[in-house]
Amino acid sequence: MSTGHESKKLVSKLLAMADVKINGTRPQDIKVNNEEFYNLVLARGSIAIGETYMEGAWQANKLDVLFDKVLRAGLEDKVQSTLKLQMAKIALTARLTNAQMGKRSYKNAQAHYDIGNDLYEPMLGKTMAYTCAYWQWGAKTLDQAQTDKFELVCKKLGLKKGMKVLDPGCGWGGLAMYMAKNYGCEVVCFTPAHEQITYIKAHAKGAKVKAITTTWQDYNSTTKFDRIASIGMMEHVGPKNYRAYLAKMSLILKDDGLMILHTIGRNHSALHEDPWTDKYIFPGAVLPSVKQLASALEGTFILEDWHNMGINYDKTLLAWHSNFKKSYPGLNHDKYDKRFYLMWEYYLLVCAGAFRARRNQLWQIVLSKNGAVGGYKSIR
Numbered sequence: 001m002s003t004g005h006e007s008k009k010l011v012s013k014l015l016a017m018a019d020v021k022i023n024g025t026r027p028q029d030i031k032v033n034n035e036e037f038y039n040l041v042l043a044r045g046s047i048a049i050g051e052t053y054m055e056g057a058w059q060a061n062k063l064d065v066l067f068d069k070v071l072r073a074g075l076e077d078k079v080q081s082t083l084k085l086q087m088a089k090i091a092l093t094a095r096l097t098n099a100q101m102g103k104r105s106y107k108n109a110q111a112h113y114d115i116g117n118d119l120y121e122p123m124l125g126k127t128m129a130y131t132c133a134y135w136q137w138g139a140k141t142l143d144q145a146q147t148d149k150f151e152l153v154c155k156k157l158g159l160k161k162g163m164k165v166l167d168p169g170c171g172w173g174g175l176a177m178y179m180a181k182n183y184g185c186e187v188v189c190f191t192p193a194h195e196q197i198t199y200i201k202a203h204a205k206g207a208k209v210k211a212i213t214t215t216w217q218d219y220n221s222t223t224k225f226d227r228i229a230s231i232g233m234m235e236h237v238g239p240k241n242y243r244a245y246l247a248k249m250s251l252i253l254k255d256d257g258l259m260i261l262h263t264i265g266r267n268h269s270a271l272h273e274d275p276w277t278d279k280y281i282f283p284g285a286v287l288p289s290v291k292q293l294a295s296a297l298e299g300t301f302i303l304e305d306w307h308n309m310g311i312n313y314d315k316t317l318l319a320w321h322s323n324f325k326k327s328y329p330g331l332n333h334d335k336y337d338k339r340f341y342l343m344w345e346y347y348l349l350v351c352a353g354a355f356r357a358r359r360n361q362l363w364q365i366v367l368s369k370n371g372a373v374g375g376y377k378s379i380r
Contacts, residue, residue, distance in 0.1 A: 007038035018073035020066060027062040028069045034058070046076060050276035050350075054342045063346065064318065067353025106192045106215060108284035109236065113171075113193035119336065120172070120195075122327035123320050128172035128199065131232040131262060132362045133316040134309065136380070142319040145312075150178040153229055155379050156305070156366055157258050159183040163226040166252065168216050169233030173200035173209060179229070180207040188223070190214045216245055224254045234263035234293075235285050239271050242288065242296035250300050250369060258372070259301065261365040263288060264313075267358075281347050287360065301367035304376035310361040317352035321345065 012022055021029045032038075034057035040048040052058055060066045070076065124130055126143045133145035134152050153175060159165070161184035167176045170189030173196070179185045190212040191197060200211040212219070216237065228249050237245045249259055269289040273282065297303060328341060336344075354360045366376060 004035055004039060007042050008035070011038045011041060014075055015070075018069040018075050020069055025061070027065040028060075030058055030060045030066065032058045045275075047275040047279065050280065050343075050346055053346050054280075054339050056342065063349035064314075064352040064356065067350045068356040071354055071357035071359045108282075109192045109215070110194065111283050112281065113191070114195045116335065117172075117195050117199055118331060119324075122330075123324045124172075125323065127174040127178075129174045130171050132264075132309065132313040133319070135312050135315055136309070142316070142323070145316070145319075146174070147178075150175050152379065153231065153260055153262070153364075154179060154183055156260055156364065157227045157229065159185055159227065161185070164188070164223060165227045165229060166221075166225040166249075167229050167231070168219070168249070169230065169236065170196070170200070170211070171232065172196050173204055173211060175229060175231060176200070176209045176211075177204050177207050180204070180209050185227075188212065188221070188225075190216075190219055216248065217241075221252050223252070224257075225252055226254055226257050228253055228257070228259040229262075230259065231262040232264075234261060234288055235282070238284065238286055239269075239288065239292055242292060243300065246296050246300040253369060255369055256373075257369065258304070259367045261293075261363070261367060263293075263363055263365075265289060265293070265310075265361040265363050267361070277347070280343055293363075293365070297367070301369060302371045303365065304368050304372055305364075305366035305378045307364040307366075307378070307380065308361055309364060310355055310358070313355040313360070313362050314352050317348050317355065321348040321352070324348065 015022065015030070019028065023029070023031055034052070034055075037052050037057045040052055040057075120130070121128065125146065127146040127150070129146040129149065132149065133139070133142060134149040135145045137148045137152075139145035139148050157165075159179060163183070163185045165176075165179055165185045165187045167173075167179075167187055167189035170176050170191050173189055176187040176189040177200075180187050186208045188210045189200070192213060192215050194213065197211050197213050200209065204211065216233070230249065234242070234245070253259055264287050266287040266289050269291050270286065272278065273286050278285070324344060328336070351360070355362075368376070
């Protein structure tokens with residue numbers, strides 16, 4: 001273990017490689033409030049960076065700007081290289097277990113999505129959409145950008161009145177209700193999160209939306225669907241289960257049907273996620289890579305269209321953070337204390353920086369079972 005002085009010197013040197021200064025005044029600069037920060041970061045890597053932020057050991061002028069700089073400079077790789085044994089243990093655990101199946105899948109989803117609708121409603125806005133919004137059609141507000149995303153999905157699927165649509169991992173049902181009310185579709189949606197089901201049942205009255213409490217592996221249907229809208233679901237399926245998930249979706253999709261797969265993606269294949277994110281935000285979640293998805297798709301679906309719209313997520317996350325920051329004074333601080341505030345802020349702004357640095361992507365993939373007759377017309 002380095003001494004405090006040596007650790008500070010090394011961390012300062014690493015940060016300088018990303019043009020970040022300690023106690024500087026620029027947006028990317030940080031202030032260290034507890035000198036133990038340096039030892040902890042070098043000993044435990046990314047999980048210590050997040051935990052020390054939650055404890056107030058350091059702060060940033062702008063977290064999103066800081067992590068854009070840090071990620072573009074590849075600093076996390078340089079720090080993690082000193083933690084090879086720790087990372088090897090995480091990778092081994094991921095290989096030996098299937099963290100996204102059985103009771104774990106319920107617990108993983110409920111740990112994040114059942115935190116409380118009192119938190120999510122002011123943060124997400126009127127649509128309650130908790131996936132990337134679409135700003136390319138000139139939206140000025142988050143609500144409009146999310147509505148535009150709903151419309152983009154509907155147009156890509158070519159929805160028509162009377163179609164039966166499956167919305168797996170439907171969140172709070174915003175898209176399901178939009179498809180039912182604006183396109184006259186009959187929508188079945190499911191999620192294992194109780195708070196989400198409660199919200200859907202309270203807000204979907206009058207719309208042909210059936211909400212079920214279950215996971216994809218426990219969902220069974222004798223109905224064949226015209227369309228499937230898998231939005232923000234693949235991140236929770238797990239690499240070991242991608243092929244099984246897609247095979248199941250193919251089985252319940254009509255032969256001439258279409259499926260849209262909307263998922264965050266990563267540039268390199270992995271079996272596990274960042275340890276801080278796994279512990280505090282999305283237990284069991286893993287972002288897929290192009291290679292992993294392509295392998296799972298082979299023999300199950302024909303790829304019709306692949307749209308990278310990741311640049312839209314940076315702005316979406318900043319909008320969520322702005323809403324969260326504004327609503328926080330009115331939240332229950334016994335439930336959402338200062339540590340939670342810092343944790344949630346860190347989550348939202350670090351993610352924004354990751355999308356800005358192009359470390360994370362957002363893909364909308366249109367799939368068919370037998371090839372769209374006459375070809376598929378891409379919609380942007």
